[in-house]
Amino acid sequence: MGSINWLAVVVAALLSAAVLWALMRKAGGGSWIYALQIVPAAMLGHALARIGPDKLAMKPQLYFMQSGGLALAIVIPALWLSHARHDLPRRETIKESIAFLLAYLTMGAVFWAMSFR
Numbered sequence: 001m002g003s004i005n006w007l008a009v010v011v012a013a014l015l016s017a018a019v020l021w022a023l024m025r026k027a028g029g030g031s032w033i034y035a036l037q038i039v040p041a042a043m044l045g046h047a048l049a050r051i052g053p054d055k056l057a058m059k060p061q062l063y064f065m066q067s068g069g070l071a072l073a074i075v076i077p078a079l080w081l082s083h084a085r086h087d088l089p090r091r092e093t094i095k096e097s098i099a100f101l102l103a104y105l106t107m108g109a110v111f112w113a114m115s116f117r
Contacts, residue, residue, distance in 0.1 A: 019099065
């Protein structure tokens with residue numbers, strides 16, 4: 001296992017929060033809610049460290065498979081369940097799903113870009 005790139009965790013959290021804020025600023029909850037992106041960024045950093053720098057260098061697509069996979073397999077289904085429970089419009093659910101997918105792929109891109117040190 002490699003070490004967690006904590007600088008990439010912080011940058012990934014900030015940039016993914018910026019993506020979410022830009023795409024969902026009318027979602028409510030206050031701007032502080034975007035600070036919670038530090039949790040999935042740290043989890044992704046840990047997962048990538050477990051894969052290891054050697055394998056990631058050989059297969060850079062793993063950055064995006066891991067980050068996009070988190071969004072597609074965990075975050076977006078939870079979002080759809082929550083929105084269905086509260087009977088929110090499907091258009092809003094789709095828009096927020098895309099926002100989260102882009103935010104998580106942004107995290108993957110940050111980890112990938114910061115791996116070239």
